[in-house]
Structures are given as C-alpha cells and as structure tokens.
Amino acid sequence: MSNIEIRSNRILYYGNIAGYLSREKAVVDPMFQTDELESFLIEKNGLEVEWKPGTFERLAAGTIDPEGNAALHKRCRVWQLASEADVMMKFIGYDISTSRFGEPNPANYQVVYDGEVDTNELEALYTKFNTDHPLGYEGHSLSMSDVLELYDETGCTFYYCDTIGFKEISFQEVQQEQDQGPQMKL
Numbered sequence: 001m002s003n004i005e006i007r008s009n010r011i012l013y014y015g016n017i018a019g020y021l022s023r024e025k026a027v028v029d030p031m032f033q034t035d036e037l038e039s040f041l042i043e044k045n046g047l048e049v050e051w052k053p054g055t056f057e058r059l060a061a062g063t064i065d066p067e068g069n070a071a072l073h074k075r076c077r078v079w080q081l082a083s084e085a086d087v088m089m090k091f092i093g094y095d096i097s098t099s100r101f102g103e104p105n106p107a108n109y110q111v112v113y114d115g116e117v118d119t120n121e122l123e124a125l126y127t128k129f130n131t132d133h134p135l136g137y138e139g140h141s142l143s144m145s146d147v148l149e150l151y152d153e154t155g156c157t158f159y160y161c162d163t164i165g166f167k168e169i170s171f172q173e174v175q176q177e178q179d180q181g182p183q184m185k186l
Contacts, residue, residue, distance in 0.1 A: 030052070077111050
C-alpha cells in the first residue's frame, strides 16, 4: 500500500483525507503540503494543485459532497479596519459610519482571514469569528465596522457588520484617474 492514494475522489495522505479532486485539479489542505505529495499529484497524476486552507476540516465534517464538489459554500474573507485608519471609524454602525466618513472603502481595511468556511449564513459566521476562530484568523473578534466577503468563481458579495445584523454593501475602491500628471491637448 502506498502512503499516498486517490480513492473515490479523495486524496489520502498517510491515511488522512488531505483533499479531493475537482475537475482536473487537486484541492488540498496546505497543512499536508510536502514535496512528496506535490510530486505525486503533479508529476505522477498530471493534476494542477490548489492549496486551500480549511479543506481538511470541511472534508472531516462532511461538508463537501460525495463527488468532491466544494461549491456548496463560498470562500470567506474578513476585512477589518487597518491600524492606520481613523480610530473614529472603528466599532460603529453603518448609518453613523456613512454619515461621517462615506461608504466603507477597502483602502482603509486589511484582510485578516481568507479561507473556506462551513456555512454561508452571516449570523453563523458572526458566531464563528467570535467564539471559534478558524486556523489562520489574524484579527479581533468580529465587530461592528468589520466586513465579511463571500466569494467564489462567479463573484463576491460584501456585508458590513452593523449594530444588528449585516448590511450588504458595494465596498469598491474610489477610482482614480489613470494619468495623474499634467496633460497636453493638441
């Protein structure tokens, strides 16, 4: 028996379910990232490899369907105001924030988590990012003024953590002119 196998669309690494096959790609949790596994997947099986945090937890919890499709849940980013952002912007509701500072701008934020989650329900994510921080989470507990982003290959949606619940927002950077120097017209 080999130390690495592909069985029923699952990638087994020393008996652990390390990932799954999705189309002609291997999706594997980075905690299993080794030269041995990478060589097995790329050189021996001709697969493209995507290292996705949270894959092992989702497989162990059974939140990926039997065919290995992970599209049941979107990926999630948690945006929190950067330390250099105006302190008065932090921990306030959406209405107060927009009246004082305008729409939330990603230039004022930083990503403190980017990974797979086991739900798309905002209230469940609120609980998760307050009481059970996933591996790789680098921020404070989710609070007012934070932004959740749910995304997949089809697009993304952003949600401002408000006084009660969430408010969907556009969260787009203000466009700047491409040519910022003087221009001469002929």
